[in-house]
Amino acid sequence: MRIILAPMEGLVDAPIRETLTRVGGIDRCVTEFIRVTHGMLPPRIFYKYAPELHNRALTEAGVPVAVQLLGSNVEMMGLHGARAAELGAGQVDINFGCPAKTVNKHKGGCVLMREPELMHEIASAVRRATPQAVPVTAKMRLGYEDRSMGVACAQALEAAGVSEVVVHARSKVDGYKPPAYWEDIARVREAVSTHVIANGDIWTVDDYWRCREVSGCDDVMIGRGLVARPDLAAQIKASQRGERLPAMTWLQVVELVRDYAAALQLRLEDRFVTGRIKQWLNYLRLAFSEAEALWPRARKIREVAPMLACLEEVHGPVQASM
Secondary structure (H helix, E strand, C coil): CCEEECCCCCCCCHHHHHHHHHHCCCCEEECCCEECCCCCCCHHHHHHHCHHHHHCCECCCCCEEEEEEECCCHHHHHHHHHHHHHCCCCCEEEEECCCCHHHHHCCCHHHHHHCHHHHHHHHHHHHHHCCCCCCEEEEECCECCCCCCHHHHHHHHHHCCCCEEEEECCECCCCCCCCCCHHHHHHHHHHCCCEEEEECCCCCHHHHHHHHHHHCCCCEEECHHHHHCCCHHHHHHHHHCCCCCCCCCHHHHHHHHHHHHHHHHCCCCHHHHHHHHHHHHHHHCCCCHHHHHHHHHHCCCCCHHHHHHHHHHHHCCCCCCC
16 A cells, blocks of 8 residues: 655755655655657756665655656667666656646657557567666556547557556646546556556645555655645554544644755756745745635745745744754
């Protein structure tokens, strides 16, 4: 009954993985996708997206991190799977689910679900090139124009030797609009022997249990729900034990944001740091009224120090670590 932190391009970077896995309850993470085209990427690109490779592909909290690749060049995808393993990746994941227009336009992500045969070729190439001890997994949706391709694409990946498939319970056209079609994940799961992991619209502990019941999947991947509620995975794990965990307070969340900002400042210019903080705050608005209240001011701030001062001014400085 694993909980996996989803890759969210432009947001779930190494610092936020460190922050969220420190809270607890997360069993695995996946990097933002590394885009593979026609040339061989140098090791520094892998380390940029997955600095955890310097730590045996683990976060500081000891949670494994899979390296995700995105692309449609069969040969180069295989070579990059091999390179990821050489650099220490304990799992190589393939992105067949990204719905972004720019990604799909360049034949990456969910658009490949129009061509199960090509998905099979890509996954087969990565599987052949990657040591057998390193699992090759994939993430996809239920289809591109509609939700009719989930079974065919999962079967193509199974035939390619993929050991796990995460299925986001929508098509590309569905985007992220509710509802999530967990019942369609169940149809995919029933059609393959490959392990299927459910993903999509898990915002609360109750959502988690409903998703498991409808999809029939033991494992789930959570993205936006964990960003909005940093302790959601810990809450779910407590519910699995028949316990109830006190919800994280806003003051504790503010401390997480401050730690995240400090980690980002070691990697990025302040203007980019502030942008990422705003992205996180925007999701926190979904779960915390305090974030909603400060948002009109925070969204206008462009520098890190004033942003943190805004948080402290409204809610007081944080004194103790969690």
